[in-house]
Amino acid sequence: MMPEWVEAAVVLENGFIREWKAAGKKVVGYTCSYLPDEVFHAAGILPFRLRGYGTEECSIGDTYFGPFICSLPKCMLQLAGEGRLRFLDGAIITPGCDSMRRLDECWRKAGDDHEGIVPGFFFHFGVPHKFSDYTVHWFIDEIRRLIAAVEAHFGVAVTDEGLRESIRIYNRGRALLQQFDRFRTAPNPPITGAEALAVILAGTAMARDAYNSCLEAFLDKLTDHRTETQTDRIRLMLVGSANDDVELVRVIEGNRALVVADNLCFSARFHLDPVAEDGNLVEALARHYLQKNECPRMYGQYRQRLDLLRAKIRSARVDGVVLQNIRFCDLHGAENGLFERALEAEGTPCLRLEREYGPLVEKGRLKIRVDAFLERIAQKHGAAA
Amino acid sequence: MRQATREYHFDWMLWSAFDTAAKLSRGSEKEYRTTLKYIPYFRGIVEAMLQSGEPGKRFVELCAKYFGNFVTARERGRKTAMTTFCFSPTILYALDVAPVCLELLSAIMALTYRRGTGEFLDYCNEVGFTETSCSSQRGALGGFLAGLGSEIDMIVTDTPGVCDTNANAFSFAAAYLQKPFFQLDFPPVLVDPQTDTYHREDYKALIRFLEEHTGKTLDVDRLRQVLMEIEVQDALMAELEDLSRLVPNPLPVSFGLLTYAGRFLFGGMPECTRLLESMVEQGRANAEKGISGLKSGVEKIRVFFCYIDHYAQDLRLWQLLDERGIGYAGNILSRHWASTAPYVRILDKADAAYTVDTTSLDAMLDSVAALNSRMPMVKQIRGPYDAPNMWLDDTLALAKLYSADCIVYNGTPGCRNTWGMVKLLARDTEKAGFPTHIMNTDAFDERVQSWEATRERFEEFLTVRRLLP
Numbered sequence: 001m002m003p004e005w006v007e008a009a010v011v012l013e014n015g016f017i018r019e020w021k022a023a024g025k026k027v028v029g030y031t032c033s034y035l036p037d038e039v040f041h042a043a044g045i046l047p048f049r050l051r052g053y054g055t056e057e058c059s060i061g062d063t064y065f066g067p068f069i070c071s072l073p074k075c076m077l078q079l080a081g082e083g084r085l086r087f088l089d090g091a092i093i094t095p096g097c098d099s100m101r102r103l104d105e106c107w108r109k110a111g112d113d114h115e116g117i118v119p120g121f122f123f124h125f126g127v128p129h130k131f132s133d134y135t136v137h138w139f140i141d142e143i144r145r146l147i148a149a150v151e152a153h154f155g156v157a158v159t160d161e162g163l164r165e166s167i168r169i170y171n172r173g174r175a176l177l178q179q180f181d182r183f184r185t186a187p188n189p190p191i192t193g194a195e196a197l198a199v200i201l202a203g204t205a206m207a208r209d210a211y212n213s214c215l216e217a218f219l220d221k222l223t224d225h226r227t228e229t230q231t232d233r234i235r236l237m238l239v240g241s242a243n244d245d246v247e248l249v250r251v252i253e254g255n256r257a258l259v260v261a262d263n264l265c266f267s268a269r270f271h272l273d274p275v276a277e278d279g280n281l282v283e284a285l286a287r288h289y290l291q292k293n294e295c296p297r298m299y300g301q302y303r304q305r306l307d308l309l310r311a312k313i314r315s316a317r318v319d320g321v322v323l324q325n326i327r328f329c330d331l332h333g334a335e336n337g338l339f340e341r342a343l344e345a346e347g348t349p350c351l352r353l354e355r356e357y358g359p360l361v362e363k364g365r366l367k368i369r370v371d372a373f374l375e376r377i378a379q380k381h382g383a384a385a
Numbered sequence: 386m387r388q389a390t391r392e393y394h395f396d397w398m399l400w401s402a403f404d405t406a407a408k409l410s411r412g413s414e415k416e417y418r419t420t421l422k423y424i425p426y427f428r429g430i431v432e433a434m435l436q437s438g439e440p441g442k443r444f445v446e447l448c449a450k451y452f453g454n455f456v457t458a459r460e461r462g463r464k465t466a467m468t469t470f471c472f473s474p475t476i477l478y479a480l481d482v483a484p485v486c487l488e489l490l491s492a493i494m495a496l497t498y499r500r501g502t503g504e505f506l507d508y509c510n511e512v513g514f515t516e517t518s519c520s521s522q523r524g525a526l527g528g529f530l531a532g533l534g535s536e537i538d539m540i541v542t543d544t545p546g547v548c549d550t551n552a553n554a555f556s557f558a559a560a561y562l563q564k565p566f567f568q569l570d571f572p573p574v575l576v577d578p579q580t581d582t583y584h585r586e587d588y589k590a591l592i593r594f595l596e597e598h599t600g601k602t603l604d605v606d607r608l609r610q611v612l613m614e615i616e617v618q619d620a621l622m623a624e625l626e627d628l629s630r631l632v633p634n635p636l637p638v639s640f641g642l643l644t645y646a647g648r649f650l651f652g653g654m655p656e657c658t659r660l661l662e663s664m665v666e667q668g669r670a671n672a673e674k675g676i677s678g679l680k681s682g683v684e685k686i687r688v689f690f691c692y693i694d695h696y697a698q699d700l701r702l703w704q705l706l707d708e709r710g711i712g713y714a715g716n717i718l719s720r721h722w723a724s725t726a727p728y729v730r731i732l733d734k735a736d737a738a739y740t741v742d743t744t745s746l747d748a749m750l751d752s753v754a755a756l757n758s759r760m761p762m763v764k765q766i767r768g769p770y771d772a773p774n775m776w777l778d779d780t781l782a783l784a785k786l787y788s789a790d791c792i793v794y795n796g797t798p799g800c801r802n803t804w805g806m807v808k809l810l811a812r813d814t815e816k817a818g819f820p821t822h823i824m825n826t827d828a829f830d831e832r833v834q835s836w837e838a839t840r841e842r843f844e845e846f847l848t849v850r851r852l853l854p
Contacts, residue, residue, distance in 0.1 A: 066806075067798075135570065296553070331553050
């Protein structure tokens, strides 16, 4: 079932990037889904969502970061320090959270000790934590500052026409992902949650035009040869800290469950609504990205996020919710506590998991807890029957 | 949580303890000595404060008044706002709202109670808040989440863009307690015209929020009054800063704590002014006599705390400094970056400072927005640590200016921000010639590392680096 292009999900410098670089084109990495990719697409640069995937140890990450820091940025720094991100021509650090924004300094300072690991273009991109007219103005200024810096450094021009075309292409991608989401949440989905994550991850590591074509062909295949193989599995929703590891979802699913929905940083949640293709395009991007309140970095929006989860639980017929957070991720960890309280009160079973990012060293522990959770849901179903 | 802890509201208990201690300070020696027998657990802090002279007595009175203000707010028709230490209470006082500062309550409980805030810290985890979050909020927050605190009317914070764990604690509290929530948000750059415009707009939105939830309109004369009081306080703090540069430093080591805590409690109110006046008076008297503020009278070295202090019970950090002849060159909490501050003048940092202008409403709003955006931590931690006017800039400049012999970092494990960059900062301060010690402890929770272990490691640092024999 898995198409070959989802290699992009599990190989850091995948075939698409190698081809892109071989053509003499640039790649810029970024840390947060609040960055408008369209700006880079319009500049002829490949936006690449930074990950820590593939680390085997964290000695470099631990050297610069302190001990009480999320392992995701530490793993990113590890990859950078090992020279495995040398294909990047630029990096954008965003205050998605405090651990992540300190990657800015840690990466730069690690560059003093590890030659050549800091890309030539290195940019700190501010993102407000709330949506209002005046925060949109700030964000518009910030996007303009980014565009100016990209133009100056790479000798490119981001024109209105180019930006409009990029928004159009990304909107097409959003519409395709919406279709994909419908397959995924269907009563008997033709794909697993692990496969779905791989498809979504591929979109963060390859050019959007090529991604759209691949996704289109894949959706056609799903429509034409629909196989409803995933029956009788417990339907789960995965919520919380960033996860770019297909294996984690595979461990959670095992052969008894299916992750049919999620609210994660690497997921479909940011791809659904289209960006306005007319008027002031920078403002359209600013409004689109800033009004997304799915991430707990947007403080004071808990109720809206809870409503979002409730809606997804209903539409995807979710049997249970796995609320996970990476250790030291207080934003997701704390909100998971609130979600658990509210959803359990409404009769939706929840499992709170704390984990480390990186190699699944705690696979056994996770599996035991998930199995117990599935047992609980199965008993509930049995009792209801 | 123990049943005994649930018997009374914790903030009422705190108010009661400090109110009694405040009265004690004005009683006879016999009354004082007799009462100490009945407060075995509090006598350490009571003695440490009351015996440090007039400023200590005033500080205890200040705390009692602050607690009383919000504990009795409802009875007096006032609203309360849960807020954070780096949010200037000035605007709340201008709108007659009683502030409830979580970190101050946590620190004062840690300084006062043998058990610190342990049960409240744990209670936060019991209701779903992460154990890895900052103990400075959790300590007091647990009491409110458990329904053991005064009624809160609204929640106001100013740490988005500055400190996630802090902002997240208030956001969690708003969701859990179902209270109206407002956040001031900060761009990563301090000195920039667009930042100034943003600060102004954000602050105006805050005032609209406060007006909506208090049902009151901002009284321009009242705002002018509190800002003028801020100017007076800034002048007094400037004089204390000047005095602290003398050799020997005539200020007792605890004055740093009194300065910032006083300003966090009653910034813009006469209560803080009176505390600062008493401190200046004592400092001047010591300076005229040419004596050190240290009990031993001999200042062997000076230490600059580049973040916060350690709030172990009974002021044991300050007792240690005093005993060992270590002068205290302040921390980032005690500097507010008024344009009149000596460090602003000497370091030529007028662009990074605020000025109080009371000539019009717009000027006052700009002043109060600028004041708030220069609050400790809000100023230094909003951007990369090595960017202009940020943490490294301030640390090196202040350590040099106040002739520090070494730098100490102390914080909490919940502080993602400083733990994300303190190793880098220490590397830079060492390169600049300052031996730097990173305390692996929790300023608000001795269960993480006992004070004894913290002290031993600090003394080991002083010995190994040959700062003290």
